[in-house]
Each structure stands twice: as C-alpha cells, then as structure tokens.
Amino acid sequence: MGQCEWVWEAAGGGTQGLLYKHLCLLLIQPKRPARNMWSCALTLCLLLTAFPGGDPAPPDPKYMLLVPTVLHGGSEEKFCLLLSHLNESVVVTLTMGLERQNETLLEKQVMEKEDDSCVTFMTPKLDAPEVAYLTLLVDGDSLHFTSRRSVLIKPVQNLVFVQTDKPIYKPGQKVQFRIVSLDENFYPVSEKFPAVYITDPQGNRISQWLNVELKKGLTQEFFQLSPEPTLGTYSLIVEREKGAPVTHSFSVEEYVLPKYEVQVKLPATLTILGQEVPVTVCGRYTYGKPVLGRINVRVCRKFSDRYNLCQGEEDGVCEEISQRADPNGCISDVVNTKVFQMRRAGYEMKIIASAKITEDGTGVLGGCSWEPNEQ
Template identity: 50%
Template sequence: MAEKFRSKSGQILQLISVLQIPELPSSWVVIAVEVKGATLHFTKSKSIHITTAKNLVFVQTDKPIYKPGQTVKFRVVSMDVNFHPLDEMFPVVYIEDPRKNRIFQRQSLKLQGGLNQLSFPLSVEPILGSCKIMLQKESGKKIQHSFEVNEYVLPKFEVQVKMPKVIGFLDEEFVVTACALYTYGEPVPGLVTLSVCRRYSLCRSNCHNTHSRSICEEFSQQADTEGCFTQLVKTKIFQLRQKEYDMTIHVEAKVKEEGTGLELTGHGSCEITNTLRILRFTKVDSHYRSGLPWYGQVERRS
C-alpha cells in the first residue's frame, strides 16, 4: 500500500509497505497506519473487504435439448480469477436423470490445459425431463449444469427463402435471399447452401431418369450478421425458352447451424412466364363513332 503525507515544512512524504494477508474468511478488516516523527504525528485507517480468491468452473453442453438415443457432449473448463487455465482435479463427475438416478459417472477427472471433454449416449427410452451434470470439487462443493431430454424437439430456428414470384423468359437474372432466424428473432450463424433447380418434365421412354436431367446450380456461403445469404442467379443455364422443362424454378435453402451442426431447410419457387407485358385499357369511351377521336387510358402490368 502507498500513502502520501505532507510535513509542516510542506514536503510530501510517501510511505510504501507490503502486507501479507493471512488466510481469512470473507470479511471486512480495518488497516490503521500511525506515523510519528519529531514534528509530525499522523494516524489514518481504512476499511478493506477481504475475500477468498476462487477459481471459475464452467460446464457446457453442445445443445440444451436432446432426443432419446442422442449423445450428450459436454466439456468442463476451469480458470483462475485472472482467467488463466487451471489443471484442476475433480474427484467425481456424474449425470442424474429427473428421478435422481445416476446414469453416468466418471471418477478422478483431470483437466488438461484447463479443459476436458466428455460424452454420454442416452438410451432409446430414457426418463424424459431435466437432467443434471454434477461436478464435485475436492473441497466437497458441487457444481451443476442442466439439460433437457424430450421425445420431440421443436426446431429452434426457421429458414425463409425470398425470391420473385414471377420471372419472364427474357430475364437474364434474379435475386434469391435465404435467412435463418431463431424463434426469438436473433440471426443464426452458420453455413447456407442454395440449390436452384428447373426440373425436367417431358417424359418419353425414360421417366425414371427425369431427376437426373433437371438443371440445377448450387451456391454456398456463410450467413452474414443478419443470418442471411443473398445470391444473384443468372438464368442462362436454366434455358428459360425450352418447353420440356417445368415453367417453375425451385429453390432449396439448407442452413447448418455453427457449433451444433443442426441443419434445417426452407423452400421457395417462382413461375416462368412467356408473357412479355400485359396491357389493360381503363377509362375508355363506351362508344366509338366513325370520324371522331376515341379516348382512353392504357395501364401496363409487368
């Protein structure tokens, strides 16, 4: 600790000392300093809260909800108060089902570099509900982490595909956007794969070979900060004027969630039209008379 004092002559004096704090339970203590000199007598006290430094232990599972028969993957991380890894030893690690039965146990778990990873396969008919991963420290203190086992797990994010509803057979390109959002609205980080196809529809002798003759193009990219991937698709490869193919372009978007590998799919489609423009006459005269002008308005629809 360091304290500064001013003598009667105006000179600043600084006292520096190092105190070895004994092992005490967390509490407030008072440190008092008294300075005596020929011309100076000074006392000062300060309250300080002393707490025992504790290392940090984290338990993480690869996902919060599991289906029967899936493998629970989890890791244990230990760090000191300065976030440096600790090679800590845990006498026992176990998993409890909702009825407090131990369905997994590991003794003398030693962390290497402050980390250890474990896995446990669930049975095909487990007790459904909340399970707990329990870590017992050498001091006897227990640390726990919970996860759920459910028969049916709802998808936690949705994949949406946005594209034009109609494109003309003379259009040279169109835009496809695929976005993945969690049920609570946040973007999903992961790999997005777009499969854009025009299916072969003219069936002669080889009807079983229809799928192989479809025209498809694939694009892949990591989702952006909004959870989306936008691709400009050139139409030349899809031969929009060829009639032996469906007059529809289908898009399948697969999103593979980063970290868990969970993959969900979204779909979209657009119609190919051979109509260039649609004109509609509005506000026209109801009768036509020879030799006189005929008035009206024309509205163009794309």
C-alpha cells in the same frame, strides 16, 4: 537617450542580501534625473514587485497511503506510504484490524523530512468476505495524527468452467464433458472436488464421480445415455470444498429434422419482347433462419401440345441454374429468353420455374414451383 544607474546596498551590509530574502535598501542615483525620473521610478516599482521580502511559512506535514480497496485472503499484498515535510522525528505505525484479530503491518521511526516506502504483507485466510480496518498512527513530540480506512478481504476463489461437447443429445449418445479450474489471472490451477454428478429432468442423481482431482487445471469424463432416457434438461453439478457448486445444463431430445420452405420469385408478368427473366430463390427454416446449401433452379416454357410426345422426350424448353446459397440462403440470377422462343407458336404462354435446395450437412431436399400469370 538617458539611462539609469543603480547602486545596491543590502541592509546589514553585503550585496547578497536579496538572494537570501533579506530586506534591501535601494538607492537611486540617476545621471539625468529630469528626463529619466519617471522611467527609473517605474523600474524601481517593477524590481520591488519581482523581489518581495519576508520568509514564507513552512508547509504542513503531509502523508499519502496507497492500498487496494479489495484484498485477497491468504495472498501477498502491498501498501505504500509517503511522508513529506516532517519537521521532527516521528514513529509510524500501521495496523490491520479484523473481527477476531489485529496485525501490525508497519512500525518504524522516521527521522528524515521525507520518507517513501512500500511494504509487502500476507493477508489472513478467510472462509467468507470480511471488512478490515487499516489504522495509520504518526506520533512525535508535537506532531500527532491518526487515519483510519476500510478495505474488503475476499477469500481466494478459483474460476471453474464446465463444458459439454454439444448442447443437445439424442438417446443412446455419449455425453462428454470437461472441468477447467483457473485462478483470477486465468492460469490453470489444481483443485479437488468432493463430488461431480448428473441429475435427470426429475432431479434424480443418475451418475456421479467422487473426489475428482484436477491435474494442471483440467479433467475429462463421459456419461453414456440409455436408449430410452427421460427427455428434457439434465444438470451437471460440480460441488466445491468452499463456495457454491457450479452447474451446467444440457438437453436430451428426439432429433427431428428442421422444416424449411423454398420461395421462388419471378416477375408477375412477362412479355414477348422481354430479353431476360430475373429469378430469385430463397430457403427459410420455419423459425426464420436461412437454409444453407446448393440451390438448383429449372426455368421452363412448356409445349402447348404434350400428348403427341415420344417417350423420354422433353415436354418443353428449359434453362437450369445451379449455385450455392449466399449467407442469406438465397441466389439471384437472370435467364435469357432467347431459348424460350417467345414469339413462336406451339408453346404455352407462361413460364414455369421450380427450385430445390439440398441442405448442407443432411442432404435433405426441399423444393417448390411457381407460375407467373398468363398473357
């Protein structure tokens, strides 16, 4: 199969003209021009496509300024400036302008084509948020450009939290509270408050603490309620040297035990052939939440003649269940009917179930009973 042999002659002499993007002259000297002329010509076209001649245009100078859009007053901040493809020596200036003052953050001469620098600076202390304008000026013999952008400077404000040991108090109880101060990174910081005071539901100031200083970001105080205070919502207010006060509310109420009901569910109809009686008991407060505690259930079949019973004798046959309520305030179980002797005479033809719930924490008892229909 024929082969092509190439002889390269660079214009102006030398075989390295192509490497330096000079115009090249390509002479083709095929050994067998008749058979290989088209393949050699195709190869020539590919080579001319792969090695174009001419110098590309130099890239334009570019810059990139990185700075947060929100700065914190009176703290260290940082900006970074990147300059690239400079074709001459320039002087770079970055200024920050506010309503009452201007500050030069950077001023230097750049002689290299590339420059990358980050600068730390202090922001001014402010009493209120203010918009500042950053102006970047790059000035050279033939290169001049200016850029201006806005940033927001916010005064540093610590986070203040007020907590009470519980949300509701009874008359005569002690109200214990704490004040916590944290910076924006959630580290405790010392802070001084001109006044901390408590107001009653009518807005009267009933107790106060002056010049409260937080050491290591925490302080704790207490307030003793009177035996007959005004019932309602009280406010604990922390005044700050700068910024809005912090308010926390708590209630003083006469404690009333919450009411709840007990629901017992059995099948509406029982037969003498049934071997099990499913029983479900639930406790619900009047506002819908479940009652947590221990549930005791008593399922009985009474004697039909209870007038001839001796003192202390049971008036029927009973089965008992005692379980803790699940998170929904319920228990479910089954009772074997064998103990009730369903085919035997002398018993009432019905099953009675009664249940009691002992509420966790208070020990309050609540209960009810339920009877299915007679068969």
